[in-house]
Amino acid sequence: xxxxxxxxxxxxxxxxxxxxxxxxxxxxLAGCGNETxxxxxxxxxxxxxxASAEPEAAVDERTVxxxxxxxxxxxxxxxxxxxxxxxxxEAFGDGLIQLLCPDGMRIPCPFTAAGREVVLSLPxxxxxxxxxxxxxxxxxxxYAYVCSSSFDAGETDGYTPFLLPSYYVNWSSxxxxxxxxxxxxxxxxxxxxxxxxxxxDIISSYQYDEYAASETRADYVPDPDAFxxxxxxxxxxxxxxxxxxxxxxxxxSRLSVGYSGDTLHVWVSAYLTKAGTVSEVxxxxxxxxxxxxxxxxxxxxxxxxxxxxxxxxxxxxxxxY
Numbered sequence: 001x002x003x004x005x006x007x008x009x010x011x012x013x014x015x016x017x018x019x020x021x022x023x024x025x026x027x028x029l030a031g032c033g034n035e036t037x038x039x040x041x042x043x044x045x046x047x048x049x050x051a052s053a054e055p056e057a058a059v060d061e062r063t064v065x066x067x068x069x070x071x072x073x074x075x076x077x078x079x080x081x082x083x084x085x086x087x088x089x090e091a092f093g094d095g096l097i098q099l100l101c102p103d104g105m106r107i108p109c110p111f112t113a114a115g116r117e118v119v120l121s122l123p124x125x126x127x128x129x130x131x132x133x134x135x136x137x138x139x140x141x142x143y144a145y146v147c148s149s150s151f152d153a154g155e156t157d158g159y160t161p162f163l164l165p166s167y168y169v170n171w172s173s174x175x176x177x178x179x180x181x182x183x184x185x186x187x188x189x190x191x192x193x194x195x196x197x198x199x200x201d202i203i204s205s206y207q208y209d210e211y212a213a214s215e216t217r218a219d220y221v222p223d224p225d226a227f228x229x230x231x232x233x234x235x236x237x238x239x240x241x242x243x244x245x246x247x248x249x250x251x252x253s254r255l256s257v258g259y260s261g262d263t264l265h266v267w268v269s270a271y272l273t274k275a276g277t278v279s280e281v282x283x284x285x286x287x288x289x290x291x292x293x294x295x296x297x298x299x300x301x302x303x304x305x306x307x308x309x310x311x312x313x314x315x316x317x318x319x320x321y
Contacts, residue, residue: 015296064076065131079154096110121166169244170244177228184249192284199297200279202242235295253270254268268291269320271287
């Protein structure tokens with residue numbers, strides 16, 4: 001089944017918005033209330049930027065949440081990383097993961113089983129989560145529950161999960177994303193300057209591909225390393241590429257999905273410790289999560305983007321990856 005991104009439309013403010021329409025079905029499956037982004041997020045405790053791809057504290061010790069040998073299905077919690085990992089054998093077919101968070105946010109993740117690990121980062125600072133796994137039935141094409149598990153994620157710092165590779169923000173330690181991140185980080189004196197260089201690189205290197213958006217499947221998974229060699233992509237590609245570069249360079253970042261106006265959209269939220277402004281459109285109060293929209297940057301002037309982003313009512317969050 002194909003899902004598509006709608007063609008760019010103009011808001012009343014004159015900005016060209018490019019919808020992440022591939023996520024339309026995910027917005028429905030998430031089944032959660034819309035959350036308007038606050039003007040400023042709560043102050044955090046992360047006070048130092050280190051250009052490092054992997055936090056030292058990210059220990060990969062896993063606890064099995066449930067396992068079904070017949071389906072080749074296993075779900076594990078890596079509490080040291082603040083991530084859940086789901087694996088399913090090829091015979092499982094098309095599946096859907098739903099992660100219910102302590103704050104009520106429901107994060108959907110459709111996948112096609114092929115023995116690949118599906119890694120999801122846990123938002124927040126711990127608490128009790130519920131993990132549901134569903135399977136598409138052959139006769140109806142609808143999803144049916146296979147298993148469900150509630151678990152305590154323990155205490156997390158809220159940053160480590162978003163410094164690590166995950167299903168939608170993935171890269172290898174020796175690939176083009178890691179190499180580019182290291183190059184830009186070496187030229188930067190702060191996380192804010194680094195974020196600006198990443199943003200400038202994205203909007204100058206890539207264009208939005210409307211045709212590709214219209215041909216994209218709902219279970220599409222962006223591949224930042226592979227995308228590094230392209231010149232155009234869908235909104236999902238642009239945001240995932242930026243999030244991967246930021247994480248690889250030591251800046252916690254989330255791939256955020258929601259609405260911008262009446263258009264489904266995807267953007268990046270980065271935790272920046274340094275206060276200031278770079279690239280004209282990235283404004284950091286210091287030690288807060290900062291909204292960055294590389295998709296708008298490919299088709300709008302910095303002046304228009306500034307005005308639009310500063311009004312946080314223009315963004316309604318559904319969930320973060």
